[in-house]
Amino acid sequence: xxxxxxxxxxxxxxxxxxxxxxxxxxxxxxxxxxxxxxxxxxxxxxxxxxxxxxxxxxxxxxxxxxxxxxxxxxxxxxxxxxxxxxxxxxxxxxxxxxxxxxxxxxxxxxxxxxxxxxxxxxxxxxxxxxxxxxxxxxxxxxxxxxxxxxxxxxxxxxxxxxxxxxxxxxxxxxxxxxxxxxxxxxxxxxxxxxxxxxxxxxxxxxxxxxxxxxxxxxxxxxxxxxxxxxxxxxxxxxxxxxxxxxxxxxxxxxxxxxxxxxxxxxxxxxxxxxxxxxxxxxxxxxxxxxxxxxxxxxxxxxxxxxxxxxxxxxxxxxxxxxxxxxxxxxxxxxxxxxxxxxxxxxxxxxxxxxxxxxxxxxxxxxxxxxxxxxxxxxxxxxxxxxxxxxxxxxxxxxxxxxxxxxxxxxxxxxxxxxxxxxxxxxxxxxxxxxxxxxxxxxxxxxxxxxxxxxxxxxxxxxxxxxxxx
Numbered sequence: 001x002x003x004x005x006x007x008x009x010x011x012x013x014x015x016x017x018x019x020x021x022x023x024x025x026x027x028x029x030x031x032x033x034x035x036x037x038x039x040x041x042x043x044x045x046x047x048x049x050x051x052x053x054x055x056x057x058x059x060x061x062x063x064x065x066x067x068x069x070x071x072x073x074x075x076x077x078x079x080x081x082x083x084x085x086x087x088x089x090x091x092x093x094x095x096x097x098x099x100x101x102x103x104x105x106x107x108x109x110x111x112x113x114x115x116x117x118x119x120x121x122x123x124x125x126x127x128x129x130x131x132x133x134x135x136x137x138x139x140x141x142x143x144x145x146x147x148x149x150x151x152x153x154x155x156x157x158x159x160x161x162x163x164x165x166x167x168x169x170x171x172x173x174x175x176x177x178x179x180x181x182x183x184x185x186x187x188x189x190x191x192x193x194x195x196x197x198x199x200x201x202x203x204x205x206x207x208x209x210x211x212x213x214x215x216x217x218x219x220x221x222x223x224x225x226x227x228x229x230x231x232x233x234x235x236x237x238x239x240x241x242x243x244x245x246x247x248x249x250x251x252x253x254x255x256x257x258x259x260x261x262x263x264x265x266x267x268x269x270x271x272x273x274x275x276x277x278x279x280x281x282x283x284x285x286x287x288x289x290x291x292x293x294x295x296x297x298x299x300x301x302x303x304x305x306x307x308x309x310x311x312x313x314x315x316x317x318x319x320x321x322x323x324x325x326x327x328x329x330x331x332x333x334x335x336x337x338x339x340x341x342x343x344x345x346x347x348x349x350x351x352x353x354x355x356x357x358x359x360x361x362x363x364x365x366x367x368x369x370x371x372x373x374x375x376x377x378x379x380x381x382x383x384x385x386x387x388x389x390x391x392x393x394x395x396x397x398x399x400x401x402x403x404x405x406x407x408x409x410x411x412x413x414x415x416x417x418x419x420x421x422x423x424x425x426x427x428x429x430x431x432x433x434x435x436x437x438x439x440x441x442x443x444x445x446x447x448x449x450x451x452x453x454x455x456x457x458x459x460x461x462x463x464x465x466x467x468x469x
Contacts, residue, residue: 004032004039005047013426015050019058020065027067027078038068038076064430065420066407079407107450109436110415112249112390113311115370116442117362122355123310123346130345142341145171152348153317156356157303159282162290164301164319170329171344172316173336175279175304176202179242181332182300183207186273186324187239194232194241195424196224198431200249200277203242204424214425217241223248223255226262233270240273245291246281250393250422250435252386257288264294274299283308283364283388297321300328305347307390307439308360315347363439364388370438370447377451381458390439396432397458405434405457412453 006022008015026032039047041055059076062068068076131138153169172178180203187193189211195204196219204214215236218228224243232238243263245255255263267274276291276299292299304316320328332339350356367390374392375385382395396405402418409416416436436454438447 006044008048016054016057016061017426019048019050019055020061023058023062024065024067032078034078036078038078040075064401064403064418066403066418069404106410106413106415107446108415108440109409109438109450110417111440112437113306113440114308114359114363115366115390115439117359117366119310119359119362122359123313123350126346126349126353126355127342130342130349134341134345137341137345140341142339142344145339145344148352149344149348152351153319156282156305156351157278157301157317157319159278160287160289162293162301164292168319168322168325170318170320170325170332171339171348172302172304172318172332173339173343174306174314174316175277175302176206177332177336178302178304178316178318179203179275179277180206180210181328181335182273182275182302182318182320182324183212183240184210184335185327185331187212191240192236192238194229194238194272196243196248197424197427197429198251198419198422199242199244199424201422201424216425216427219253221253223253223259224263226259226266229263230266230270233266233272237270238272240275241267242275242277243291244277244280246278246286246288247284247386247389249280250391250417250419250433252384252389252391252393254284254286254288254386255291260288260291260294264291264299267295267298272298276301278303279307280389283360283367283390284386285388292319300324305350305356308363309350309356310359313347313350314343315350366444367439370444373444373448374438374451377448377455378458381455391435391437394434394436394454396434397461399461400432400458402430402432402434408457409454412457414450414453416454 006019006026008018008022011018011021023032023038038059041052041059045052045055059068067079069079147166149171150166150169153171154164154166157164170178172181183193190213192213192215193204193207194215194217197216208214215232215238217232218225223245245260247254274291274295278290278301282303290301292301298321300318300320302316302318305313309315318328367388371385371387381397384393396402403420406416406418416434419431419433422435441447441450
């Protein structure tokens with residue numbers, strides 16, 4: 001490459017991150033072609049007036065994003081960004097997969113929606129009955145919520161000894177919309193919201209779009225560190241914290257009762273509202289009391305049907321302290337445009353009739369069978385699973401990096417998520433891990449085929465990934 005220098009004058013964050021972002025932008029724009037060799041680290045450091053270490057960290061970040069490949073003695077080269085893999089290139093085990101809804105016909109291991117266990121036929125009947133019983137309500141906007149919608153939420157969110165009353169419930173258009181309604185209602189632009197370094201990052205990104213700021217709290221193998229949470233509260237004075245105490249996405253960690261008690265105490269002392277996302281928790285048999293039982297006056301529980309019944313129904317509910325209920329319901333309407341009668345009625349009927357519980361039982365049985373396949377096929381590698389929960393947290397062996405492994409799987413026709421997908425903000429922490437879901441493929445043999453690809457890549461290391469093939 002000649003006469004090229006990255007622009008590091010704009011952007012935010014440390015210089016190495018701005019440098020990596022600038023190079024990535026030039027790759028995306030075609031300024032730097034696939035196969036091009038980046039300047040030697042020492043030369044680029046001299047040209048832009050920084051240290052070799054800074055350039056090295058930028059190149060490392062680009063490798064983690066799957067954009068470049070470093071070869072000892074040869075340099076750093078831009079990888080080809082392939083958009084589609086011909087079926088002939090796929091592992092034989094996943095030939096003929098029926099996951100045709102995935103981009104380019106690829107196998108979807110990047111979703112954890114409820115598996116297809118025949119619930120479509122049940123939902124079709126409920127839809128037909130709803131349309132027959134409520135033709136006028138379907139044709140109009142939803143002005144008033146019937147009591148049965150609150151009762152359905154009360155029943156669905158109840159777990160262990162937590163039994164929310166109907167007058168604490170807000171019906172919502174799914175769990176994500178529910179959480180965003182809480183953030184919009186109870187915080188203002190500029191307020192800090194606490195997130196773990198790894199979590200369901202779509203919430204922090206969405207909160208950023210409406211002007212809220214993210215602050216990160218440390219966690220270990222047992223979950224959120226209460227001492228660091230207290231430090232964050234004392235230094236940043238956050239208004240709210242989002243957390244998944246049971247079967248957290250993506251690490252599957254479950255907070256102990258002791259840590260939940262400590263978090264509740266600290267939140268009370270610093271007046272922090274807690275959002276408890278129990279979407280995966282409701283799939284488990286975990287007996288630990290919900291966080292809401294330790295701090296009922298400031299904890300809002302969110303849950304829904306997407307992981308255990310049907311994501312397309314968009315059924316969701318919040319349980320919240322009565323003082324917050326009206327504000328959150330209004331915020332939800334403003335953020336979503338309103339709750340469609342058809343979806344809310346179908347969701348409540350599924351719950352009230354017991355059909356949702358039956359579908360949930362079938363989904364869990366299917367998830368368990370698929371997890372059994374994963375546990376056998378990945379034996380010998382470092383990974384975490386949790387009974388009933390439809391994803392796997394895989395720690396990669398050396399020399400794999402998270403982004404590069406994701407890209408390698410993509411070239412083999414399997415879509416997975418690297419660790420960056422779950423980072424709530426800019427984080428110096430590196431986990432060298434990926435998450436893949438096992439609920440979206442339509443057949444069990446498709447799961448085995450996808451895991452076979454992952455296993456082969458793990459066995460072969462970098463030799464199994466040729467980005468130019």
